[in-house]
Amino acid sequence: MESVTKRLTEFSLEAHDLYLNQSVPYLEEPPDPLQFxxxxxxxxKPCIIRNAISHWPALSRWTPDYLREKVGSKVISVAVTPNGYADAVNGDRFVMPEERRMSFSSVLDVIEGKVQVSGVLYVQKQCSNLLDELPELTDDVEPHVSWMSAALGKLPDAVNFWLGEAGAVTSMHKDHYENLYCVISGEKTFILLPPTDRPFIPYGPLDPSGPSGPRPGPVPTVPESSASALQREGRRDAVPAVPVVPPRPAVPRLHRSELLVRHGVRHQIQLLPAAGDTV
Structure with a gap:
């Protein structure tokens, strides 16, 4: 085990030195599909693209007043957490957020500080909620990013609208999508780990029935040691227990009108009018 762990560590370091960028590169304009x-x-490899969505009307239209006028009365799904962490390990348990139905105006009231509520709000659905819940806003953005669709040979599986307070945080996870994160307003920080660092993310067992009914059960603490390096990712009874910082993670911060490309196997677009940090 010690020998395998040593080789995996060397592989990760070599990947960072020879293959991976030390930081996420910026492109100043949308690429040609073949080049992309x-x-x-x-x-x-991820990249940040400037001037890719600067022609979208949403960049100038999506003010609180405009959103209230267009969709203020719409009732949408909102994740509510006590500390901003949704779908996260909290103590010895894996906790999902409360799914609350609220009017869009009510969400804006909280984000703008006009109304105080307990907990942190985050509109974070991943089921193409822009098209399903907020179709009134689709004229303000393109239905897909043409050069990305051409490169992949398909249209997006989902187009999502995310809106959150500064304290909203997404827990460490792996997406199965080719993601385009388009920041309309505010900023969003990502901590990106390459696949070569996957062996150093330990997993712990999860009891799906829990100690007193059908809800997530305790997640034991996993020590940050090389003994956890070879936990198999394919286990269905395991969840990330302790995030271990890789040798050199990339930490890009997206600002207004910038677009981040993050890789998986399917295609979705995330529209971020405002958001907190994601890990």
Missing amino acids: YRDWIGPN
């Missing part, structure tokens, strides 16, 4: 596939999708 060759330079970024094929190598499975």
Whole structure:
């Protein structure tokens, strides 16, 4: 085990030195689809693209007053957590957020500080909620990013609208999508770990029945040691227990009108009018 762990560590360090960028590169304009596939999708590397969505009306239209006028009365799904962490390990348990139905205006009231509520609000559905819950806003954005769709040979599986307070945080996870994160307003910080660092993320067992009924049960603490390096990712009874910082994670911060490309196997677009940090 010690020998395998040593080799995995060397592999991770070599990948950072020879293959992975020390930081997420910026492109100053949208790439040609073939070039994009060759330079970024094929190598499975993230990048930040400027001037890719600057022509979208949403960048100038999506003010609180405009959103109230267009969709203020719409009732949408909102994740509510006590500390901003949704779908996260909290103490010895894996906790999902409360799903609350609220009017869009009520969410804006909280985000703007006009109304005080307990907990942190985050509109974070991943089921193409822009199209399903907020179709009135679709004219303000393009239905898909043409060069990305051309590179992948398909349209997006989902187009999502996320809106959150500064304290909203997404727990460490792995997406199965080719993600485009488009920041309309505010900023969002990402901590990106390459696949070569996966062996150093320990997993702990999860009892789906829990100690007193059908809800998430305790997650024991997993020590930050090389003994956890070879926990198999495919286990269905395991969840991330302790995030271990890799040798050199990339930490890009997206600002207004910037677009982050993050890789998986399917295609979705995330529209971020405002958000907190994501891990």
